[in-house]
Amino acid sequence: MAKEKELALEILDTIGGIQNVELVTHCMTRVRLTLRDEETANIEKLKKVPGVLGVIVESTLQVIVGPGLVGKVAKEIAEISGVEMGEPIPMNAAPQGTANDLGDNKKEAARVAAENKEKYKKRNDTPIKNFLKSISHIFIPLAPAFVAAGLLAGITAVISNFITAGYLAGDGWLQFNLILNVIKNGVFSYMAIFVGINSAREFGASPSLGGLIGGATLLTGMKPELPIMNLFTGEPLIAGQGGIIGVVLAVWILSIIEKKLHKIMPDSIDLIVTSLLSVLVTGLLTIFLIMPFAGFVASNLLIAVNWILSVGGALAGFVLGGIWLVMVMLGLHHIMTPIHIELINQTGVTVLLPILAMAGAGQVGAALALWVRCYKNKPLTNIIKGALPVGVMGIGEPLIYGVTLPLGKPFVTACLGAAFGGAVIGYFGNVGAIAIGATGLEMLLLIADGKWWIYLLGLLTAYFFGFLCTYLFGVPKEARLPKEVA
Numbered sequence: 019m020a021k022e023k024e025l026a027l028e029i030l031d032t033i034g035g036i037q038n039v040e041l042v043t044h045c046m047t048r049v050r051l052t053l054r055d056e057e058t059a060n061i062e063k064l065k066k067v068p069g070v071l072g073v074i075v076e077s078t079l080q081v082i083v084g085p086g087l088v089g090k091v092a093k094e095i096a097e098i099s100g101v102e103m104g105e106p107i108p109m110n111a112a113p114q115g116t117a118n119d120l121g122d123n124k125k126e127a128a129r130v131a132a133e134n135k136e137k138y139k140k141r142n143d144t145p146i147k148n149f150l151k152s153i154s155h156i157f158i159p160l161a162p163a164f165v166a167a168g169l170l171a172g173i174t175a176v177i178s179n180f181i182t183a184g185y186l187a188g189d190g191w192l193q194f195n196l197i198l199n200v201i202k203n204g205v206f207s208y209m210a211i212f213v214g215i216n217s218a219r220e221f222g223a224s225p226s227l228g229g230l231i232g233g234a235t236l237l238t239g240m241k242p243e244l245p246i247m248n249l250f251t252g253e254p255l256i257a258g259q260g261g262i263i264g265v266v267l268a269v270w271i272l273s274i275i276e277k278k279l280h281k282i283m284p285d286s287i288d289l290i291v292t293s294l295l296s297v298l299v300t301g302l303l304t305i306f307l308i309m310p311f312a313g314f315v316a317s318n319l320l321i322a323v324n325w326i327l328s329v330g331g332a333l334a335g336f337v338l339g340g341i342w343l344v345m346v347m348l349g350l351h352h353i354m355t356p357i358h359i360e361l362i363n364q365t366g367v368t369v370l371l372p373i374l375a376m377a378g379a380g381q382v383g384a385a386l387a388l389w390v391r392c393y394k395n396k397p398l399t400n401i402i403k404g405a406l407p408v409g410v411m412g413i414g415e416p417l418i419y420g421v422t423l424p425l426g427k428p429f430v431t432a433c434l435g436a437a438f439g440g441a442v443i444g445y446f447g448n449v450g451a452i453a454i455g456a457t458g459l460e461m462l463l464l465i466a467d468g469k470w471w472i473y474l475l476g477l478l479t480a481y482f483f484g485f486l487c488t489y490l491f492g493v494p495k496e497a498r499l500p501k502e503v504a
Contacts, residue, residue, distance in 0.1 A: 022087060027093035029081055032067060034058035036099050036107070041078075043104050044065040045093035047424045048080040051095075054109070062076025064494075071397055072427075082424065084397045088110035096451050104219075156216045163205040163212070170202035171431045175460060176411075210258065210265050217266050221273035221301030225265050227297055228269045234301050235265055235309060246305060250314045255305070256440075260312025268308045272300040284458070327370065335373050339440020339480070340433045342377040346414060365449025367466045373440045375457040376480045378414040380436030383484020384428045384442065384492060385409060385417050391493045394500040435484025443476040 030036055033053060041052035053059060056079070064081065065073050074080040075331035083091050177195045180186040205212065214232020215225045237257040240246065245254035279292040327334045354370065380470040389402045401420045409417045422428040443449050449472050453466040458477075465473045 021069070022090035023094045025067070025083065025087075026091050026098065029064065029070070030095065030098070031092070032060045032064040033079065036095070037109070039095070039099065039107055041106055042092055042095045044088045045424075047084055047088055047420070048074070048082050049081040049088055049092045049095065051081065053079055055143055058333070069121075071395075071501055072494070086403075092334055152220050155220045156213060159216055160205070160209075160212055166205075170198050172226070174198045174202065179460065179463060197398075208233075213265050214269050217269035218273065221270050223269060223273035223276050223296075224293070227272060227276065227293060231268050231272055231304060232265045234304055235260065235268070248313070249306060250310045255309060256313070260309045260315075263315075264304070264308050264312030267312060268300060268304040271303060271308070272296055272499075275299055277479045284319075290308075294296050301418065327373070327444065330444065331447060332441040335440035335442070335444020336437045337374040337440075338370070338373050339380075340437030342374045342440075343414070343418065343429065343433050343436060344381065346377060346418065361450075365450070367452055368454065369448060369450045371451045371454060371457070372449045372461065372465065372476065373443050375412060375461055375473075376436040376439030376443070376476055377433075378409060378412050378417075378436075378458055379439050379477045379480030380432040380434070380484040381414050381417040381422060382406065382409045383435045383481040383486075384422055384432035384488040386481070387431075387485045387488035388421065388428055388493060388497065391428045391489060392497045395497055396502050398497060398501070410458055412460055425494050425497055427492040427494055428488050431487035432484050434487045435480045435482075438483040439476040439480025442479045444470060446472045449473055 029049070030039070033039070033051065034055065038054050038058050039051055040054050043050045056075070059079060060076065061073055064070060070081055070085055071085070072082040074082070081091075092103060096105075099107045101107055117188050174195050177186065177191065177198075181191055181195070210232040211229045212232070214226075214228040214230070217223075217232075218225045218228025221228075235258055237246070237255065247253070248255045248259070276292060276296040279295055280288060283292050285457055293361070316456050327338065330337075354374070361370070385406050389399055389406075392398050398421070402417075405417045405420050417432075418429070422432050446469075448467075449469045450466050451461055462470050462474060
């Protein structure tokens with residue numbers, strides 16, 4: 019028997035069998051199980067199952083099995099249930115190939131499960147928990163794409179630097195770098211579509227319609243001579259204006275409209291008319307209202323942040339450095355690109371990028387602390403070994419999604435490390451980068467006016483406090499437990 023199927027069966031054995039599972043999905047490292055009756059699950063027994071790296075009980079039961087293996091285990095559980103992954107599992111589901119016999123207690127089991135489920139929902143039905151759950155459901159499935167594109171971004175930045183410095187010559191290198199950029203931009207250029215699809219799944223709309231609305235924000239096919247005017251500013255609307263926030267808001271509205279139409283439309287015309295009206299109404303609202311509004315909010319928010327930085331010094335650097343990891347995690351960091359470019363056009367440098375780059379340095383410090391304190395956890399230390407070198411070069415996605423974010427506490431302490439690094443650069447002020455596209459140690463080559471030493475001091479500060487905060491406060495108990503590679 020394959021190890022992933024054996025692990026899937028052992029997990030099910032500790033949580034009441036497949037009959038107690040309502041939904042199975044997964045993220046980078048965790049199998050996420052929605053249970054009918056959480057009281058049936060034996061959490062302590064589950065934690066002792068070989069191959070289980072940890073268990074987190076929130077709105078879903080999250081079984082940490084590590085990257086690579088997680089998708090295989092979740093797929094095995096879905097196959098055992100007889101439905102596709104992500105689809106609701108029927109209450110009377112039985113393992114494939116076995117008899118389906120719940121006996122005379124079936125109705126009583128259903129009643130108890132419904133009662134427990136309702137209690138659990140009430141206990142966890144808070145605005146903050148629901149918001150965080152929705153955010154995780156929308157963005158966590160995109161983690162592999164973020165990681166791959168982030169690594170490619172680092173490679174292309176290194177090649178570009180070598181070409182500029184004259185270490186690499188010839189059209190072949192330029193062509194190769196261009197191809198890598200094309201692959202990398204597959205996620206960044208069309209992120210609105212990916213987020214639209216995932217938002218639709220989260221809010222209960224049709225995924226294809228969510229992707230369509232996300233794609234509409236790119237304004238594909240619009241002609242410069244016939245621009246759409248922004249109702250808030252009177253300026254032409256820009257493709258992608260409002261960013262990912264606008265897409266999520268638009269798809270949420272789509273879900274409301276689509277659900278209401280499904281209730282009133284006759285079955286014979288439901289598919290055609292509901293789809294048409296949902297997209298038409300939401301699309302018009304998105305282009306003429308949501309995009310301008312979300313763009314107005316985002317633009318003024320960034321202007322305010324830039325103003326705070328100019329007068330806030332170390333405190334502003336502390337805040338910006340500390341929150342940037344959260345922005346990166348949500349994919350909102352790309353809205354800063356036009357601001358960086360505009361600052362470079364007007365002043366020759368962007369003074370924001372060196373501070374925001376401290377986010378990656380805080381991750382490095384946190385990862386080093388986890389390596390020291392969790393040395394007995396071989397699967398975790400193996401991930402750190404692979405992600406740390408690229409993290410030092412400024413590519414933080416592998417550390418975020420493979421190490422700190424899944425563990426929770428280290429993500430927070432990494433943000434603290436970044437905040438201290440940002441405070442150092444904010445204190446000195448006017449530390450600017452002449453270009454974008456490189457962070458980490460690479461950015462040392464881009465710092466203007468000989469102030470590279472201030473940037474290096476910020477990096478070292480973020481490393482130190484990321485390490486110290488994580489070592490003292492950010493190491494989960496379960497992460498320190500001895501674990502062997504499966």
